Amino acid sequence: MGSGANDRSRDGEVRTGIRVGAPIESGEVCPMEQIPDSCGLVIFGASGDLTRRKLIPSLFYLERKGLLPDDFFILGAARTKMTDDAFRDALKEGVRKAQADVFDEAAWDGFAKRLSYQPTDYADLSAFRELGEVLASLDRKHGTGGNRIYYLAVPPSLYTPITTQLGESGLSQADRGYSRIIIEKPFGRDLRSARELDQHVHNYFSEEQIFRIDHYLGKETVQNILIFRFMNAIFEPIWNRRYIDHVQITAAETLGVENRAGYYEHAGVLRDMFQNHMLQLVALTAMEPPSRFEADAVREEKTKVFRSLRPIPLAHLEQHLVLGQYGPGQMIGQAVQGYREEPGVEPASQTATFAAMKFHVDNWRWQGVPFYVRSGKRMARKVTEIAIQFKRIPHLMLQAVMEESIAPNVLILRIQPDERIRLAFQTKSPGFKSCLRQVMMDFCYQEPGQGVALDAYERVLLDGMLGDQMLFVREEAVDVTWALLTPLLEAIEKDNRVPVFPNYDAGTAGPADADQLLDREDDRWRPL
Numbered sequence: 001m002g003s004g005a006n007d008r009s010r011d012g013e014v015r016t017g018i019r020v021g022a023p024i025e026s027g028e029v030c031p032m033e034q035i036p037d038s039c040g041l042v043i044f045g046a047s048g049d050l051t052r053r054k055l056i057p058s059l060f061y062l063e064r065k066g067l068l069p070d071d072f073f074i075l076g077a078a079r080t081k082m083t084d085d086a087f088r089d090a091l092k093e094g095v096r097k098a099q100a101d102v103f104d105e106a107a108w109d110g111f112a113k114r115l116s117y118q119p120t121d122y123a124d125l126s127a128f129r130e131l132g133e134v135l136a137s138l139d140r141k142h143g144t145g146g147n148r149i150y151y152l153a154v155p156p157s158l159y160t161p162i163t164t165q166l167g168e169s170g171l172s173q174a175d176r177g178y179s180r181i182i183i184e185k186p187f188g189r190d191l192r193s194a195r196e197l198d199q200h201v202h203n204y205f206s207e208e209q210i211f212r213i214d215h216y217l218g219k220e221t222v223q224n225i226l227i228f229r230f231m232n233a234i235f236e237p238i239w240n241r242r243y244i245d246h247v248q249i250t251a252a253e254t255l256g257v258e259n260r261a262g263y264y265e266h267a268g269v270l271r272d273m274f275q276n277h278m279l280q281l282v283a284l285t286a287m288e289p290p291s292r293f294e295a296d297a298v299r300e301e302k303t304k305v306f307r308s309l310r311p312i313p314l315a316h317l318e319q320h321l322v323l324g325q326y327g328p329g330q331m332i333g334q335a336v337q338g339y340r341e342e343p344g345v346e347p348a349s350q351t352a353t354f355a356a357m358k359f360h361v362d363n364w365r366w367q368g369v370p371f372y373v374r375s376g377k378r379m380a381r382k383v384t385e386i387a388i389q390f391k392r393i394p395h396l397m398l399q400a401v402m403e404e405s406i407a408p409n410v411l412i413l414r415i416q417p418d419e420r421i422r423l424a425f426q427t428k429s430p431g432f433k434s435c436l437r438q439v440m441m442d443f444c445y446q447e448p449g450q451g452v453a454l455d456a457y458e459r460v461l462l463d464g465m466l467g468d469q470m471l472f473v474r475e476e477a478v479d480v481t482w483a484l485l486t487p488l489l490e491a492i493e494k495d496n497r498v499p500v501f502p503n504y505d506a507g508t509a510g511p512a513d514a515d516q517l518l519d520r521e522d523d524r525w526r527p528l
Contacts, residue, residue: 036465038071039147039177040138042131044162045154046076046087046117049259050184052094055153058457060095063111064104067462071143077120077131087117114142122154122161128169135171146177149464155263156186160200167204182211182464185276186267187473190489191482198475207475211464216277216384217471218456218463220445221419225284225386226298228413228421235411236289238390240365245408246518247371248387249281252379254331256506257353261344268351269323270485270492273375276473279306279481281415282371285386286361295470299477306480310360314491321488322514323498324354326378329506336378336506350498353377356514374514378506384415407438419445 041059043051062068076087092112096103118134121127139146150166152159163181166172172179181201188194201210216222229236238244251273257264264272283302290297312320327338339345339353354376361371388411412422423441445453454462463471491497504511 034466035067036069036462037147038069038142038144039149039465040073040075040135040142040144041149041151041465042075042077042135043151043153044077044120044122044158045152047078047080047082047090048153050153051076052091053098054457055151055461056091057095057098058455058461060108060111061099061458062454062462063114064107069465071145073114073116073138073142073144075131075135075138076115076117078117079119079121081119082117084115084117088112088115091115122158122165125165125168128165128171132169132171144177146174148174148177149180149182151182151464152184154184156184156189159183159197163201163204172204172209178209178467179205180209180211180464180467181205182213182460184213186271187212187276187478188482189267189271191479191486194478194482198478208469210475211469212473212478213460213464214276214280214471214473215456215460216415217280217473218454218459219415219419220453221413221415221421222281222284223459223471224421225413226287226290226293230289239388241367241369243390244369245389245391246369247285248389249278249285249371249373249385250387251277251281251375251384252382253375253377254379254382256326256336256378257339257342257345259343261342265345265349265351269353269355269375269377270489274355274357274373275481275485278373278375279309279484280473281386282309282359282361282373283477285388286366286371288365295468298470299474303474303477303480304363305361306477306484308361308363308366309484310362311484312357312488314487317488317491317497320358320517322354322356322511322517323352323492324376324504324511324514325349325351325501326353326376326504326506327502329378329508331378331507338502338506339377340502350496350501352492352498352501354379354504354510354514356510356517358517370518372518374510376504376510380507380509382417386413386415387411388413 043055045051056074059068059074082090092108095108116134116138118131119127120131135148138144148171150162150171152162154162163172166181172181183201188197229239280302283305286305286308287298287301288304290301325339328341329336329338339351340347340349345351354374356372356374359371359373360366361369390409390411392408393406406426407424409426410424412424414420414422421443424438425441427437427439460471463469499511499513503513
């Protein structure tokens, strides 16, 4: 019998390879996490909020799970004057707060021995030469073989001076081992500035050394999109324009601008979320299968999606884009202030805190399928998800007895706060023959015994040490996405094509106009 056919037993039962009555094996293919080679990590901006809240707690978690090399050190560098002990004490409080329920004092004491601090003036070349001497001493002490990673946990305005000093001091090119640089978003604020920054960084680092971080790509559900799509034969054949009606991608936050007004006033939601996080989710949803599950092949397929995105027609901007800014409102029964009342925000600010956009991917697979993408602050609830809505059934055979239309099938890939995959479909309720109900198949990642769970920063830090660039953004992708959004930003900011702000209350689902962005009257944004 051919390899594509099922065997039949003597009684006619089809054999599928699973013995009838036997428990189904998990079929897991799960190699152990790889431990990186010995290395040193230099964190610029080590006295800042990102280091205290995210980076050090993530590194401490990796240490506790046995995923850091034995020979490893962390050197903090910032303009603040501080001793090693003061640096360790400040970070300890951040870790204790982040991991209050599981903080291990003895484990921290061991981890703290890896921590050092060096006050560094980012504009002073001699300070970087002194930093190099400290690094050489730490290399010898910890036996890291000259392997170094530089993490820029600083405002974007400092990317250029720090990379300049790293290059001019000779620290960008290692005499032995490797030298890598991890750069936080945003990488530029428009096409011109992104290209200028990219050219500047490439004066001192090769593309193989540059790791442009997008922490959304480190989330478990985001990583699982490719496995879910391409390793399950029941989904990939219907992942196209023949079966999918539209795609909705949502990233809603309940928080306001918090203490980021200095950055956010110059960025807004399009620069902060769309150029990186949201378009990355579009690419992962729409990309073709890579020839190999390797960084270069996966990143090339994502870049092909970016190249295929149809430019937004500026003459009909209102049909493709809705902007919003939150005003005063209620969050969990408590009154909260509007964006313009936040500390550091201009009283008449025109910065958008919400955007809903309609994209089209002009290729064979997705022609005619709209991608609706939205993100906003001070929304009704916190959720990030991708909803794949399939087409409605072509003929409603129960039309004579059904008063309402039957809800279409929807596949939901939830990224946060509870990472899960859900599939909504129709079944018959007990009783009357035409009584239907929608049910939900639900898979949750947070199940016991499922291996070491890594959050976004833990994953990207580990991959940076491993030199795996799959979850990092490559040069061309940055260029193409900025080329798509820059004309839009110029039309909004230079031509002042913004609505009257504020136009939605904090604690709601955003401006009402966003509901009208969908093409058909019987479709609406899924409620938040």
